[in-house]
Amino acid sequence: MEQTLSIIKPDAVKKSVVGKIIDRFETNGLRVAAIKKMQLSKKDAEQFYSVHKERSFFSDLIQFMISGPVIVMVLEGENAVLKNRELMGSTNPKEAKKGTIRADFADSVEANAVHGSDCLENAKIEIEFFFAKNAVY
Numbered sequence: 447m448e449q450t451l452s453i454i455k456p457d458a459v460k461k462s463v464v465g466k467i468i469d470r471f472e473t474n475g476l477r478v479a480a481i482k483k484m485q486l487s488k489k490d491a492e493q494f495y496s497v498h499k500e501r502s503f504f505s506d507l508i509q510f511m512i513s514g515p516v517i518v519m520v521l522e523g524e525n526a527v528l529k530n531r532e533l534m535g536s537t538n539p540k541e542a543k544k545g546t547i548r549a550d551f552a553d554s555v556e557a558n559a560v561h562g563s564d565c566l567e568n569a570k571i572e573i574e575f576f577f578a579k580n581a582v583y
């Protein structure tokens with residue numbers, strides 16, 4: 447069993463598609479092991495996305511991620527990291543496969559509905575960033 451971190455981003459929360467997105471995870475064998483709705487501070491977002499700090503899109507990414515509340519979750523299941531990434535689809539929704547979350551709910555590479563950890567090592571770091579050990583069941 448693996449765990450991975452998922453964020454439903456401000457665009458998808460504003461569109462009220464939170465339930466539809468969580469349904470994709472649950473019907474595909476990913477269990478919600480922890481969940482909270484929160485407003486990221488600028489500091490939270492900058493720290494969470496610090497690997498991208500040299501990228502040209504960093505400041506727009508931070509502004510977008512603090513533009514409204516997000517849903518942060520730990521998803522658990524077999525091959526959870528890869529399965530979550532398959533369900534999300536490509537970062538750019540225009541390149542995302544039909545039937546993926548980003549193809550169905552995202553508008554642009556920035557407002558792309560969801561974030562998911564890219565590997566098991568980062569999943570552990572990202573989960574610890576948001577959740578205490580005793581908050582994941």
Ligand code: CMP
Binds near residue numbers: 560
């Ligand atoms: P995410 O999986 O959350 O990780 C980093 C985010 O940066 C990515 O999704 C995109 O939403 C965002 N981003 C914005 N512009 C770009 C870009 N040009 N290339 C890649 N990611 C981008």
